[in-house]
Amino acid sequence: MRKLALSDEILMQVEKPARYIGNELNSVVKDTSQIRFAMCFPDVYEIGMSHLGIQILYDMFNRREDTWCERVYSPWPDLHKIMKEQNIPLFGLESQEPIKNFDFVGMTLQYEMCYTNILQILDLAQIPLLASERTDSDPIVLGGGPCSYNPEPIAEFFDCFYIGEGETQYNRFLDLYKSMKESSSYSRKKFLHEAAKIEGIYVPSFYEVSYKEDGTIDRFTPLYDDIPVRIKKQVDMDLTESVYPNKPVVPFIKATQDRAVLEIQRGCIRGCRFCQAGMIYRPNREKGLDRLKELARNILESTGHEEISLSSLSSSDYSELEELIHFLIEECNKKHINISLPSLRIDAFSLDIMSKVQDIKKSSLTFAPEAGSQRLRNVINKGLTIDDILGGAKQAFEGGWNKVKLYFMLGLPTETEEDMRAIPELANEIAALYYDTVPKEQRNGKCQITISTSFFVPKPFTPFQWATMLEPKDYLDRARIVNDHVKEQLNRKSIRYNWHEPDVTVLEGILARGDRKIAKAILYVYEHGGFFDAWNEFFYYDLWLEAFDACGIDIDFYTKRPRGDEEIFPWDFIDVGVSKAFLLREWKTALSESVTPNCRMRCSGCGARQFGGGVCFENQN
Amino acid sequence: MKIRIKFRKWGVMKFIGHLDMMRHFQKAMRRADIDIKYSEGFSPHQIMSFAAPLGVGLTSDSEYFDIEVNSTMSSALAVAALNAVMVEGVEVVSYVQLPDTAKTAMSLVTAADYALSYKEGYESPYSAEEWKQIVEKEFLKQPAFTITKKTKKSEREVDLKTLVYDFYVEEQEGKPVFFLKVSTGSTDNLKPELVVSSIYERMGIPYHENAIQIHRLEVYTRDDSGNLLPLDALGTEII
Structure with missing residues (x-):
């Protein structure tokens, strides 16, 4: 049996030692391999193990005979402290060997609040934090995932980024590495130079950014003639045939997502203007039904x-x-397997299905109108109308449900007090509908309407990338307006209201639309003890303020400054297929409070048609 | 139909706690296509109950749990099916049918055998020979061995001699190993390390809990005439 990297003494004193021992069912152990790849999710094990993307790449890499891909997650602060004190290098879960000796350390970047954990992983791994300080014997550190669509704030920490879906270019990338190693022509710089020519690979150190006097970008230029000026997002156009794990790794401890996950499609036809995923994963592509079965x-x-x-x-x-x-219900009923339904649009079909797979008394209906008024829903292009909501709720109440969850965002562009007040009013209307629909003797107590609001953060590659943000205080004021107005509703006793903390919102906003100058502040925070920012108990907003101050970074420049139509954004060098002209057009359409039809109703010419497939070519042979 | 399953647990699996082992076996039942019975109700769960939860850090040759099945394959096939979908560090050793009237494993447990050995990198303060004499003199020959057992709520005096049924020392690979048969179960449960650490205390030497690996060897119940029987002795092999 493998020898563990951590002693019994350490494992017995940390919380959940199962996070660090590997050996899970379906994890892959090889004798050794030519290419050693550490795949990291920079957050705690239970979160990282729930991520589908890593399971796909893990499976894909390990199909290669010459490659051994292992998993790495952020050690929890209790173990972090011990590893620092005892100088124990961070290790791969499968081999338990230090990842500093691996060929690649890949990190998936799912949310901005994990940026300090990138540094934690590199630091514990004993790999230099800055790409510029790494030598030929250090692993190549690469990033991928949604946050790599604006990699600039963390560019200094990575040797390269893979922009887009991993299924397309990784084999070429690894083959290139292997052939350079085999012919002894490898050096970090030479490899990165060749890799930079592979479509989708971005090597930040080969691109130079110059700024205007006002702090915005003047020029973004490659240092070599033989590497692309723009990096093209990678898409796998055949989801049915693409790799997908038949044997995903099964954790011993309960992960956040402790279930089998079936990816049915990528992309979205809806075009909500705040949603980054809805833009960067275009075009919408489905996985064939037979393959899913x-x-x-x-x-x-x-x-x-x-x-x-x-x-x-x-x-x-x-x-x-x-x-x-229907297939799943039949398959699963035999074996007592539960089906967990993602939030479906509420209609007769979904209510029928939900009544079959859930306990109606316990489950709740979920609506995500995102904005309270129809005016603002038009601005964000959320097609849901009041009739959809009330119609769906009425059917559900008749079917026996009495719990409704409503999700909204505050701080959306053009939001007025009237829009905020529309949120409790909508909740009140739904509650009233319950009391009108369900006769007293049939009621199972009061109905319970839960309103949750988060604060809107503008993201790159969305029509709202031009939007401005607010001060933390202003966000809270908006939540207060909602809260006060909840109390004025006739059915207030049936309505509950939860809202998020605004500090994280502001920071997320800075990191999401940040440029290369932000890296210094991230480094400052990590060096002053900040990491696990995604966890409330470890998030120190004051430390971030101190860092921005110490690094001469003006927060308002990133959050409150209006951005001009012509401004070059830090992420503009990435070609996601959706054109900037389309995004700008959508931004103007948003301000005129008009909706844009979804991809199945009418093509709006976003640019994703160039990929030659998916919804753009549906019903066209 | 009631089934009792026995498994071994070793290596890195000692860091997987009791509840996670249960979850592991629930999944294994589905993987191995064991026709296990589910409870009624809206969220049915498998009918499965463990005999004596093993603490984190301990290894074992004899862990038991009971399940109920609608139908079954033979013992040999079931053991093979389960082992085909196991992880390294867990091995199913037996799968036997119980009489329909059988009580749950948990309610039957009365005693267990343990081996306590020094882990790699840790030395014993005494040789095996010295330990044999110490155990003889300080414990076995004493009329009583009373210690104060502290729980969250109270402190009480316990005579360990009434809870230790057997106690001897052997030398293995040059190091002493303590073998103990102790009272186990919902009443009068004795952790074997408490016996060894109490002797350390009598000898005036510090006890390091990380130095010693605790390994469970067998779990027993008592038959009508008071004899100790391994839990799977109550079942019969399915041919």
């Missing part, structure tokens, strides 16, 4: 999971959803 069977058999769930941005838009769900 086969995967569902294989995954359930190889894992023994007691629950299966569907993954997509908008499951109701999957064209063969009905047949898929």
